[in-house]
Amino acid sequence: MRLGTLVLWAAAGASVVYWGLRLSSRPSGVAVPVAAAAPAAPDAGALARLLGASPATAVVKAPVAAPSSRFALQGVLSGRTSGGGAALIAMDGKPARPYRIGAQVDAGLVLQSLGPRQAALGATVDGPTTVRLEMPPKG
Template sequence: MMTSSTLSPAQRWVIRGSSFTVWALAAASAVFWGLRLAQPAPVPSVEVAAGTTLEADPAAVARFLGATQGPVAALPGAPALASRLSLIGVVADGHQWGAALISVDGKPAHPYRVGATLEDGVVLLAVDRRRALLGPSRDAAPTLTLELPTLKKP
């Protein structure tokens, strides 16, 4: 049996170099396969003809998110306005901040943040999980409540 004391210095360097080469190849292989497996799968490209524009249909997006045309609940004093507005969707947090997706006069819905003016004399005052409160100004009490329809159970 050969021990390290019986090996010449040249033989020791050959063993050290061989060991280093084997371990370097093993590390390189591990890095290569690690990077190869971490890459996402290639996504096929979609070609779009030049000159075409893609536009989102707000009504279709609202239907996709679960909204349906629902009843508009109005507080006394705003029946004409209630028939012109339709609540499509709501994004709210626990502090009544957020935004509402509201359609005016049957036009495509637009997002309005709390405090924004929909039209002259109509301001979005607050939003809740399923409703939006509107009033004549930011400091006034709500005069109109728009509600999303109740969700249908499957």
């Protein structure tokens, strides 16, 4: 009986020593690499001068499409008595989506009003119209 008790206490003591050393040691994990900062975009004018371009050379920017050419009015659902309604507007060649009056169609443009075959877009519902969309003729 004494030998069994001695073995049990020796195992308990060894366990305490093992876990004490394990928990008190420093973690030896692999250090996490630091992410490098994204490089800044090069200045096109400075790069052109470096490669020998004359100072009079100008960088030509891509033309921006007119706002009305980005949108295509494909359908109008106007409420005659309620003054509400919705328009089916396709943007940048994507499938048409329905927009209610007052809904934001694009950045800085909301649907202001609807006519029989037209829709008006502007910065605010009550503001001036900046883009007027017409449905294509039937045919």
